[in-house]
Amino acid sequence: xxxxxxxxxxxxxxxxxxxxxxxxxxxxxxxxxxxxxxxxxxxxxxxxxxxxxxxxxxxxxxxxxxxxxxxxxxxxxxxxxxxxxxxxxxxxxxxxxxxxxxxxxxxxxxxxxxxxxxxxxxxxxxxxxxxxxxxxxxxxxxxxxxxxxxxxxxxxxxxxxxxxxxxxxxxxxxxxxxxxxxxxxxxxxxxxxxxxxxxxxxxxxxxxxxxxxxxxxxxxxxxxxxxxxxxxxxxxxxxxxxxxxxxxxxxxxxxxxxxxxxxxxxxxxxxxxxxxxxxxxxxxxxxxxxxxxxxxxxxxxxxxxxxxxxxxxxxxxxxxxxxxxxxxxxxxxxxxxxxxxxxxxxxxxxxxxxxxxxxxxxxxxxxxxxxxxxxxxxxxxxxxxxxxxxxxxxxxxxxxxxxxxxxxxxxxxxxxxxxxxxxxxxxxxxxxxxxxxxxxxxxxxxxxxxxxxxxxxxxxxxxxxxxxxxxxxxxxxxxxxxxxxxxxxxxxxxxxxxxxxxxxxxxxxxxxxxxxxxx
Ligand code: ADP
Numbered sequence: 001x002x003x004x005x006x007x008x009x010x011x012x013x014x015x016x017x018x019x020x021x022x023x024x025x026x027x028x029x030x031x032x033x034x035x036x037x038x039x040x041x042x043x044x045x046x047x048x049x050x051x052x053x054x055x056x057x058x059x060x061x062x063x064x065x066x067x068x069x070x071x072x073x074x075x076x077x078x079x080x081x082x083x084x085x086x087x088x089x090x091x092x093x094x095x096x097x098x099x100x101x102x103x104x105x106x107x108x109x110x111x112x113x114x115x116x117x118x119x120x121x122x123x124x125x126x127x128x129x130x131x132x133x134x135x136x137x138x139x140x141x142x143x144x145x146x147x148x149x150x151x152x153x154x155x156x157x158x159x160x161x162x163x164x165x166x167x168x169x170x171x172x173x174x175x176x177x178x179x180x181x182x183x184x185x186x187x188x189x190x191x192x193x194x195x196x197x198x199x200x201x202x203x204x205x206x207x208x209x210x211x212x213x214x215x216x217x218x219x220x221x222x223x224x225x226x227x228x229x230x231x232x233x234x235x236x237x238x239x240x241x242x243x244x245x246x247x248x249x250x251x252x253x254x255x256x257x258x259x260x261x262x263x264x265x266x267x268x269x270x271x272x273x274x275x276x277x278x279x280x281x282x283x284x285x286x287x288x289x290x291x292x293x294x295x296x297x298x299x300x301x302x303x304x305x306x307x308x309x310x311x312x313x314x315x316x317x318x319x320x321x322x323x324x325x326x327x328x329x330x331x332x333x334x335x336x337x338x339x340x341x342x343x344x345x346x347x348x349x350x351x352x353x354x355x356x357x358x359x360x361x362x363x364x365x366x367x368x369x370x371x372x373x374x375x376x377x378x379x380x381x382x383x384x385x386x387x388x389x390x391x392x393x394x395x396x397x398x399x400x401x402x403x404x405x406x407x408x409x410x411x412x413x414x415x416x417x418x419x420x421x422x423x424x425x426x427x428x429x430x431x432x433x434x435x436x437x438x439x440x441x442x443x444x445x446x447x448x449x450x451x452x453x454x455x456x457x458x459x460x461x462x463x464x465x466x467x468x469x470x471x472x473x474x475x476x477x478x479x480x481x482x483x484x485x486x487x488x489x490x491x492x493x494x495x496x497x498x499x500x501x502x503x504x505x506x507x508x509x510x511x512x513x514x515x516x517x518x519x
Contacts, residue, residue, distance in 0.1 A: 034127040042066040056101035072097040072105050107134045157327040164206055168199035209343045216350045223269045223354050227380030230264045241281050258296030265380040272351040279344040280308040280371045286338050288312030303374045314365035324349045400446035401425045405435040407454050418505055432457025439466040446517045452479040460493040467494040474515040
């Protein structure tokens with residue numbers, strides 16, 4: 001007796017059952033997996049609590065409907081599945097989707113078991129909600145597809161890049177060799193030199209595109225708003241593209257610039273705006289043989305609406321979705337025929353987005369393409385003297401002395417030739433240490449062109465050291481890197497300005513003119 005009492009108190013919270021089969025009833029009732037028992041006419045005979053929770057019905061409600069009412073799919077499909085299950089020897093799970101009472105749907109793995117009860121077939125199914133797993137699988141699948149697509153684009157890009165780089169390099173290499181040959185006429189010399197120049201500038205565009213894309217990826221491009229004359233930007237693009245048309249012998253194209261009445265000073269990022277138009281015009285020129293290329297803008301509802309329209313080959317329907325994607329060139333053969341990297345529109349789109357704008361296009365094959373983009377119109381006040389050449393009236397100089405810190409022989413040679421052409425004297429150093437020594441001992445210097453990467457103390461350290469003793473000496477940094485951070489680093493070290501290689505003659509002249517120390 002005593003022991004029974006102690007047993008009772010020990011198992012007091014146990015559920016009492018009378019028959020062993022009641023254990024199985026409890027298992028059905030308390031199972032965490034929803035279970036439905038139904039007959040072959042799809043009448044629901046019984047469900048457990050987990051099923052009621054999952055489907056959101058009360059017991060009475062669910063008993064009043066049929067199994068296929070719980071399905072998102074059609075009744076036929078479910079009946080077919082049931083029939084299939086009936087034919088199977090073993091238990092097989094299938095995946096299907098269900099609809100809850102509130103209309104929401106979920107995906108489930110369904111495991112049915114069949115019985116004959118008094119010669120009537122009945123089925124019980126376990127329903128395991130696998131929606132999250134399915135979503136994860138879909139995400140993984142999408143990511144895999146994207147990775148494969150990126151891989152394909154990258155491979156196509158590399159093949160194309162190799163072609164793109166080799167072609168202009170081939171011209172540079174070939175024609176510079178030819179320049180050295182005896183007996184070439186002056187006119188041939190000029191022609192070879194101009195081919196070398198244009199091939200090099202093509203290479204430069206290519207490298208700039210690649211750098212821009214990496215900068216965009218690294219989030220390094222920041223909007224720099226200034227006030228500038230919109231018309232002079234568009235006019236300068238017009239003259240660049242007009243000369244390009246002539247140099248490419250595209251005489252059958254009429255280039256038109258469409259400007260509204262008066263000049264507009266606007267506040268925006270001039271570099272980005274140029275970059276967008278430059279890319280769109282470049283494409284218009286590339287994909288058009290005859291007819292016209294027209295570009296310009298209009299002010300509508302506080303927006304600047306830009307357009308670049310051409311009468312070129314057009315963009316086929318099946319390429320329209322993808323042309324803004326990186327490395328995407330629309331038709332497969334287009335890269336081979338017209339060249340390009342598939343980066344121009346991706347860059348243009350990113351720049352438009354940086355300016356909080358929108359870009360789109362309309363195109364018809366063999367009729368032409370019109371690109372449009374709009375950005376907010378912010379009117380600026382005219383800036384006195386900002387637009388015109390900021391010169392002191394002199395093209396050349398007065399024999400002032402420039403220190404060129406440059407370790408590369410060819411780069412120095414180029415600078416030496418340019419500077420002497422501007423009527424400047426040049427003294428050279430090739431290490432950071434020597435530069436400091438020369439700068440501090442030579443009181444005749446009017447400016448330093450400082451290469452940033454130099455042996456024995458880099459250009460930034462040398463700049464800081466020199467400025468400690470000669471704070472007024474203007475130092476312009478010159479570097480082969482073109483990342484935004486570099487410019488800031490140079491300015492922080494005390495340089496008055498910054499120029500990136502390859503150095504363009506007019507750009508260098510402008511910078512020297514602006515900064516040179518006149519005694
Ligand atoms: P790229 O010009 O270097 O190939 P882009 O990103 O600038 O790369 O352009 C992507 C593709 O869009 C081009 O290869 C071309 O198929 C199509 N495209 C762009 N602009 C035009 C245009 N004005 N006319 C016809 N097709 C164009």
